[in-house]
Amino acid sequence: MNLWFTELYENDSGFAVKIKETLFSGKSEYQKLDILQTEQLGKMMVLDGLVMLTEANEFSYHEMIAHVPLIAHPNPERVLVIGGGDGGTAREVLKHEIVKECVMVEIDELVVEKSKEFFPEIASAFDNPKLNLIIDDGFKYIEDNKNAFDVIIIDSTDPIGPAEPLFSSRFYKNVNECLKTDGIMSAQSESPYLYKKIIKLMYANIKSAFPIVKMYTGFVPFYPTGMWSFAFGSKKYTYQEKPRIEDIDKLENLNYFNRKIYYSAFDLPNFAKDLVK
Amino acid sequence: MNLWFTELYENDSGFAVKIKETLFSGKSEYQKLDILQTEQLGKMMVLDGLVMLTEANEFSYHEMIAHVPLIAHPNPERVLVIGGGDGGTAREVLKHEIVKECVMVEIDELVVEKSKEFFPEIASAFDNPKLNLIIDDGFKYIEDNKNAFDVIIIDSTDPIGPAEPLFSSRFYKNVNECLKTDGIMSAQSESPYLYKKIIKLMYANIKSAFPIVKMYTGFVPFYPTGMWSFAFGSKKYTYQEKPRIEDIDKLENLNYFNRKIYYSAFDLPNFAKDLVK
Secondary structure (H helix, E strand, C coil), X not given: CCEEEEEEECCCEEEEEEEEEEEEEEECCCCEEEEEEEXXXXXXEEECCEEEEECCCHHHXXXXXXXXXXXXXXXXXXXXXXXXXXXXXXXXHCCCCCCCEXXXXXXXXXXXXXXXXXXXXXXXXXXXXXXXXXXXXXXXXXXXXXXXXXXXXXXXXXXXXXXXXXXXXXXXXXXXXXXXXXXXXXXECCCCCCCHHHHHHHHHHHHCCCCEEEEEEEECCCCCCXXXXXXEEECCCCCCCCCCHHHHHHXXXXXXXXXXXXXXXXXXXXXXXXXXX | CCEEEEEEECCCEEEEEEEEEEEEEEECCCCEEEEXXXXXXXXXXXXXXXXXXXXXXXXXXXXXXXXXXXXXXXXXXXXXXXXXXXXXXXXXXXXXXXXXXXXXXXXXXXXXXXXXXXXXXXXXXXXXXXXXXXXXXXXXXXXXXXXXXXXXXXECCCCCCCCHHHHCHHHHHHHHHHEEEEEEEEEECCCCCCCHXXXXXXXXXXXXXXXXXXXXXXXXXXXXXXEEEEEEXXXXXXXXXXXXXXXXXXXXXXXXXXXXXXXXXXXXXXXXXXXHC
């Protein structure tokens, strides 16, 4: 059988990948989840028709969303991950010995369950005693907790569907209050080549809540255009001010992130700089 | 009509884009050329089934292949472009006032003709009196000219088809001899996520011909994986040694390249560093 999965970008272009077999296909209260065995990229997780990760390349996204805020903070002992039900972001967070507790609030238990079953390497964090997994609404959790975390990582799906409230200015104000006085957040912020309107609005919202806001980027193949951006929001420290740069050398199994990438990820091409100025 | 163009990556994944109409479809002595009007990305040029450029995003590739070697060289008066028949690389080269002559050797006259007809903005360099267009075999031209250029840019197609000899060690030795004693070359060098074997071989070949060899990268959407690499080969100067960094501010209409990108493009993710060490 010649079976292909296709993800469309604004209906007019897209990514296609050849599929060996469907490993799981189901629907939770929140979204549709498919796990597919590809020919080229290992297993692939798809939520509501959009590629979330492939085994071959998940490292770039997870390393970049997690390590940048954690290195920028001088003492990130308590970390909160919103979303990220596959476990990849938490896996990267827990590579930092300095982290005492990583709380992860995922709305959809099915994603966690199936990640444990089909992506044990990515889901390895769920066995870590420092991980506190809470199945709940991230928006509500952040609203209910004040002055509680050093770093918050928003590892959400796109701003259409269950993650929509996670792109609002009210949400970012709550993130600010959920952080301690010198806290830092990171959030996935889409592709600057394609989603210019969403990005402009998202960064305006973050700027309404944080005094220090920057975009940084990484190569994430098989996300739309392969250029992915992340928002860095900070209450006190710039990314250059107090980075634990030497601690990068203690992080194991880094396929992407290193000392130079930490800094250069913030150097934006002109068209991306224009979006967030 | 619901018409889609698809480019496959090693047969198991690919890029698809919706087509309004085919503007030109023809075959030269060397390759098949198609020019398509897309819904999303403007006009698109396709050679032997592979996307060469889209109007929406051609800037990133052309700026990165041209400006990096030209900024690294203290006095790039004579520049040679091999390939690049669409004219985009020459357009970027000729933004540098210091350039006295840009020789462009393209094997396929059909590409030049059709680029003038369908991509006048990209082909604008062909009207520039500093451009010397030669329709000939780039391999032969380089073999026949010694000690003649400050910068050589290899803007070739992939190493399958007419461009194959442009990836051999003999070719890079000839490039070295075609350069003056302090000359610099750049060459497109494929995606580090997908073409690991080709890249290892290509960089080994360049290292056999040049004492200073580096990889740099840029976000090139709708080339495979969106991460594109370029080889930097130099006879004398490192990229940090004599860059005309202030001259970047004199370059007009840069959508991608800037002072910080010049340096940070050389900061590679770990998996890419491993390929070229």
